[in-house]
Amino acid sequence: IEKRIEALPPEEKARQRQQLAQPVLNDLKAWLEKNRTRVPRDSLTYKAMQYTLNQWELLTGYLADGRLHISNALAENAIRPFAVGRRNWLFADTPRGAKASATVYSLIETAKANGLEPFAYIHHVLQHIGGASTVEEIEALLPWNVTLSKLQEG
Template identity: 55%
Template sequence: MDATIVGLGCWAHVRRKFIDAQKATGKGKRSRADTAIHLIGKLYKTEKQIRHLPAEEKTRIRQERAKPQLEKFKSWLDENLPQVPPKSTLGKALHYLAGQWKRLTIYIEDGRLEIDNNGIERSIRPFAVGRKNWLFANSQAGAKASAALYSLIETAKLHGHEPYRYLRQVFTELPKAQSVEEIERLLPWNLACISDE
């Protein structure tokens, strides 16, 4: 697996901004926000249909279905952006979408990527809820160490590891590692899942 870090946009965040704009329009009135929400809904419909497919197949289908939808959406955005006051709720939503466009469209290039970060947000919710309990990380170094450990745990879970067993194996094997290659073998995507004992 390539360990390149890619900055992705989140379509759920974009959708929330257009929902805010829709609410500001008032009940029963159609607006550009409704159009944007409809277009985003089409992207999510494709994602729902391919959710359980392998990454390569997701990429292929996204190129066939989502890419043309995104191209239409971009044309709509380019046409409507100059027509809306930037300080309005709708204007803010449109400018956010325009500013994030490149990051929002990366997901169609790689089936391993998600259309939004809702799954990640759900997985870190326990940390966010419990953050007052973790005030011991009262330094920048402590916060960085906590973030690294949380990221390692969530990545291990993503790759099918039970976190306690994974960390136990890593902490057992890491002191024995003599090279960068031996350390990299302990990364979640390189280590075979640890069976029940």
């Protein structure tokens, strides 16, 4: 269902989800409620079924808003570099060094989230930050305010 509707605008995506996915999810919920009593309460299967039912509202929340994704894979992929680098960060010599690293990582991931190539974005910022003398000029360098055409202009 998600593959078929991925290119639709958010309002239509939500409508299609409610029409197509809601019945499937309703069947799943009914099946879980009926069958959880058929497995031992101390089994992993029972725990998984009960967890799914306990989280049902969160699991189905994406149906109402076409801007939401069915999966959190995008968020997990965005934080993966932090999880991989966590051990290296233990060796930040000072709190200031750790804060600087966190700032740079945050800026890079925010650039990615805004569709910017990180190296080109950082290069753009370094070229223009020295001439920024007002809050507005600095805010214009934030990832959500920079466009690719600006990056290509240099």
